[in-house]
Amino acid sequence: MWKILALSAGLALVSTSTSAAAQPQCDQRDSVLKILQQKYKEAPVALGVTHNGGLVEVLSTGNGTTWSIIVTTPQGMSCLVAAGEGWRAMDQVAADPEA
Numbered sequence: 001m002w003k004i005l006a007l008s009a010g011l012a013l014v015s016t017s018t019s020a021a022a023q024p025q026c027d028q029r030d031s032v033l034k035i036l037q038q039k040y041k042e043a044p045v046a047l048g049v050t051h052n053g054g055l056v057e058v059l060s061t062g063n064g065t066t067w068s069i070i071v072t073t074p075q076g077m078s079c080l081v082a083a084g085e086g087w088r089a090m091d092q093v094a095a096d097p098e099a
Contacts, residue, residue: 025079025080026077026078026079026080027077027078028076028077028078029055029070029072029076029077029078031078032070032078032080033059033070033078036059036068036070040061040066040068041061041062042059042060042061042066042067042068043059043060043061043062044057044058044059045058045059045060045087045089046058046089050071052074053074054071054072054073054074055071055072056069056070056071056072057069057070057071057072058087060087061087064086064087064088064089065085065086065087066083066084066085066087067083067084067085067086067087068080068082068083069081069082069083
């Protein structure tokens with residue numbers, strides 16, 4: 001699951017267009033979650049902890065119409081790093097039977 005989440009987050013970051021004028025959309029985690037729930041009806045569907053103690057969360061609507069990925073620092077500041085449409089959950093397939 002961690003590898004899938006990390007890969008998804010990495011792909012989302014790579015596929016997100018950037019510009020010099022683009023600024024990250026950041027605020028306290030509770031505020032970001034509230035805005036995404038109220039505006040898009042999104043709720044957390046996956047999460048993982050980074051090596052430095054950050055929290056990566058995927059939020060989506062119940063039917064996957066929209067999704068967002070936020071990263072929260074250990075101090076509680078969350079930034080929207082990617083968003084899109086058509087989220088689909090996948091079954092985890094382990095390459096190693098002991099994984």
